[in-house]
Amino acid sequence: MAEQTALTDIRADGGGRPDAAVVRDALGVGVAVGLSGFAFGVTSAGSGLSVWQTCALSLLVFTGASQFALVGALAAGGNPLTAAAGAFFLGVRNAFYGLRLSQSLALPRAVRPFAAQWVIDETAAVSLAQPGRRAARIGFGVTGLSLYVLWNLTTLCGALGAEAIGDTDAWGLDAAGPAVFLALLAPMLKTTAERAVAGLAVLLGLGLLPVLPAGVPVLTAALAAPVVLYLDGRRRGRGAAGRVDTGEEER
Amino acid sequence: MNIWLAIGATALGCYAVKLAGLLVPAGLLERPLVRRFAALLPVALLAALTAQQTFADGHALVLDARAAGLAAAVVALMLRAPFLLVVAAAVVVTAGVRALGG
Numbered sequence: 001m002a003e004q005t006a007l008t009d010i011r012a013d014g015g016g017r018p019d020a021a022v023v024r025d026a027l028g029v030g031v032a033v034g035l036s037g038f039a040f041g042v043t044s045a046g047s048g049l050s051v052w053q054t055c056a057l058s059l060l061v062f063t064g065a066s067q068f069a070l071v072g073a074l075a076a077g078g079n080p081l082t083a084a085a086g087a088f089f090l091g092v093r094n095a096f097y098g099l100r101l102s103q104s105l106a107l108p109r110a111v112r113p114f115a116a117q118w119v120i121d122e123t124a125a126v127s128l129a130q131p132g133r134r135a136a137r138i139g140f141g142v143t144g145l146s147l148y149v150l151w152n153l154t155t156l157c158g159a160l161g162a163e164a165i166g167d168t169d170a171w172g173l174d175a176a177g178p179a180v181f182l183a184l185l186a187p188m189l190k191t192t193a194e195r196a197v198a199g200l201a202v203l204l205g206l207g208l209l210p211v212l213p214a215g216v217p218v219l220t221a222a223l224a225a226p227v228v229l230y231l232d233g234r235r236r237g238r239g240a241a242g243r244v245d246t247g248e249e250e251r
Numbered sequence: 252m253n254i255w256l257a258i259g260a261t262a263l264g265c266y267a268v269k270l271a272g273l274l275v276p277a278g279l280l281e282r283p284l285v286r287r288f289a290a291l292l293p294v295a296l297l298a299a300l301t302a303q304q305t306f307a308d309g310h311a312l313v314l315d316a317r318a319a320g321l322a323a324a325v326v327a328l329m330l331r332a333p334f335l336l337v338v339a340a341a342v343v344v345t346a347g348v349r350a351l352g353g
């Protein structure tokens with residue numbers, strides 16, 4: 001009987017995966033990442049934000065790296081708009097996930113403003129890995145819902161917990177933010193260009209720290225991306241001039 | 252009040268880019284140069300943020316227990332530990348070093 005159901009599921013999507021398998025994948029990601037809202041709640045409350053402010057961030061911003069960046073910048077004494085700019089730039093990548101998702105999910109226009117809040121790394125990763133539209137929609141919905149609910153619940157618990165234990169630094173919780181950034185960064189460092197950007201950004205971020213106002217060095221470090229892109233383009237340009245046949249083959 | 256201003260600006264900005272991706276015609280963002288830039292921007296920001304939140308104390312560069320915690324996170328990442336375990340390793344090691352007077 002179970003086999004029969006599985007077969008029907010597969011056929012329903014013309015080569016798609018069984019719904020149960022998609023739901024399982026989506027829940028795995030949603031639960032694992034949703035639980036790390038706890039680290040955000042603790043970090044945010046430890047940075048001096050109130051429980052309300054912390055929860056508002058998880059409910060309204062709902063994109064982890066931006067949230068950590070914002071509270072980190074505010075804790076370092078950054079100007080609120082500089083802090084928001086850093087968080088915003090980190091969120092820009094979600095536009096590109098949305099672009100991909102709008103093709104694979106093909107959502108009706110009226111639904112898009114509601115689906116938009118769930119367009120993040122994890123929902124994009126799960127739904128874009130699915131073979132068909134039905135599986136992609138299930139993956140997006142289940143990942144989005146489980147992650148949103150858990151992330152917000154654990155944010156609240158973390159914020160309340162941080163208030164209860166007082167000095168969060170003594171518990172090493174100030175190391176949670178950088179560890180989260182590192183875990184997000186590690187899988188992105190695949191090519192030489194990406195490593196060069198990371199190295200240059202670290203140099204700029206730390207080198208300018210003593211001389212620029214809080215929050216500004218991070219924004220300046222973002223310049224590592226266009227600089228490396230420009231140098232990479234010149235290098236490629238020169239290579240292509242020498243060997244015309246390999247010219248345009250980027251993608 | 253300043254903090255609420257930052258929260259409001261971040262929430263609006265982040266929602267706007269998410270929605271833009273779903274609404275904007277594909278051709279506009281699909282140019283290779285734009286795509287490569289969008290992929291490299293988070294790399295730069297995350298690297299700078301990781302370094303700053305590990306080695307900065309206000310405007311001074313410092314080497315303290317957080318560096319040990321980050322090293323533990325690097326080891327956990329190299330062992331392919333799951334996300335939560337990477338964060339936990341950093342927190343536990345940082346707390347441990349501080350408890351030992353580091």
